[in-house]
Amino acid sequence: MQIFLKNNLQFVRPQWPAPEKVRAFVTTRMGGGSQPPYDAFNLAGHVGDNPNQVAANRQALGTALNLPNEPLWLAQEHTVDAIHWQGQTYPRPPVADASWTNQSGQVCCVMTADCLPVLVTNRSGSVAAAVHAGWRGLLNGVVANAIQQLPDDPKNLLAWIGPAISSAYFEVGADVYDGFVEQNVDHAPYFIAAASHGKWYADLPGLAEFELRRLGVAEVTQSGLCSYQDEDLFYSYRRDGQTGRMATMIWLAP
Numbered sequence: 319m320q321i322f323l324k325n326n327l328q329f330v331r332p333q334w335p336a337p338e339k340v341r342a343f344v345t346t347r348m349g350g351g352s353q354p355p356y357d358a359f360n361l362a363g364h365v366g367d368n369p370n371q372v373a374a375n376r377q378a379l380g381t382a383l384n385l386p387n388e389p390l391w392l393a394q395e396h397t398v399d400a401i402h403w404q405g406q407t408y409p410r411p412p413v414a415d416a417s418w419t420n421q422s423g424q425v426c427c428v429m430t431a432d433c434l435p436v437l438v439t440n441r442s443g444s445v446a447a448a449v450h451a452g453w454r455g456l457l458n459g460v461v462a463n464a465i466q467q468l469p470d471d472p473k474n475l476l477a478w479i480g481p482a483i484s485s486a487y488f489e490v491g492a493d494v495y496d497g498f499v500e501q502n503v504d505h506a507p508y509f510i511a512a513a514s515h516g517k518w519y520a521d522l523p524g525l526a527e528f529e530l531r532r533l534g535v536a537e538v539t540q541s542g543l544c545s546y547q548d549e550d551l552f553y554s555y556r557r558d559g560q561t562g563r564m565a566t567m568i569w570l571a572p
Contacts, residue, residue: 321551325349325382327359328551334478334539337443339422339571343383344435344480345564346551350375352562360553360562362429364393367562379565389427389567390417396454400447400464415455416464418447425569431553432488432545434526435480435566436461438535440470446568453490456525457497465533472534480566481543481552485510485521488546488556492516498525 320331327349332342350359351374356367361379363372380388390403393411400416403424417426418438428435428450436449449464465472485508495518498505508521508528527538545552545564553561 321346325378327378327382329383330481330541330543330551332437332478332480332539332541334437334476335537336439336476336478337441339443340439340446340568341383341571342437342439342478342566342568344566345379347553347562347564348551350378355558355560356562361565362563363391365562366560383567385425385567386423386569386571387425389425389565391427391429392417392450394429394450396452396458398455398458398460398463400449400460400467402467415451415460416447416449418445418464418468419570420445420469422570422572425567427565427567429563429565430480430482430545431555431561431563432483432557434482434522435564436526436530437478437480437566437568438465438468439476439568440468440474441476441536442470442474443570445470446570448566448568451522451526453494453520453522453525456522456529457494457501461526461529462533465530465535473536475535475537477530477535477538478541479523479526479538480541481545481548481564482523483546483554483556484523484544485519486547487544488520488522489514489517490520492518494518494520504528
């Protein structure tokens with residue numbers, strides 16, 4: 319993990335074998351001006367934070383990272399929808415849980431607070447994608463839908479799995495376990511029975527890596543970062559309930 323400070327904001331820079339022209343960052347909760355329980359660098363406008371403060375945080379984000387354009391902020395609803403982002407305008411955030419681009423300067427972005435942020439590029443640095451995957455999206459195929467839209471063979475793709483809730487803290491019901499195992503019996507090793515009857519600990523990052531490799535993605539890198547465990551750096555919905563969101567962004571430099 320590489321953490322750096324810029325304009326009093328703290329960011330995580332993915333450590334993965336992406337080409338130099340690929341820019342990728344994850345925000346943390348450090349910096350910004352949001353008040354508790356959103357303290358402090360919340361970037362989500364849908365969680366109850368002061369809208370003016372969210373706008374100020376987003377402006378600070380653009381300045382700190384010298385973003386080439388405003389990120390495509392999505393209305394994430396655990397869909398499987400992925401948008402081909404070419405700079406088109408929307409009157410309001412479009413409902414989708416992934417975006418991808420093959421144009422330089424277009425910032426693909428997803429917001430998370432326990433769900434998986436997955437970044438994808440290719441060896442030539444001609445495509446970039448950001449995917450939001452909770453257990454529902456992962457089970458229903460959001461990763462597959464995004465990968466299959468990209469204009470390159472999966473064997474040329476690279477993926478990075480960012481900060482998300484780890485299996486030690488992600489207890490789910492039998493319905494989640496049954497859904498994954500009925501879909502593919504090879505999902506079973508990513509679940510550990512909990513002490514509570516009918517409960518399981520689910521390895522969401524592991525399930526995402528399994529899916530990416532099943533799709534033929536050449537190289538998958540795990541960040542190993544747990545949003546629930548690291549309270550100083552990351553927001554966690556499972557830990558805190560009412561809270562902010564981090565942003566995971568990717569774009570192609572000219």
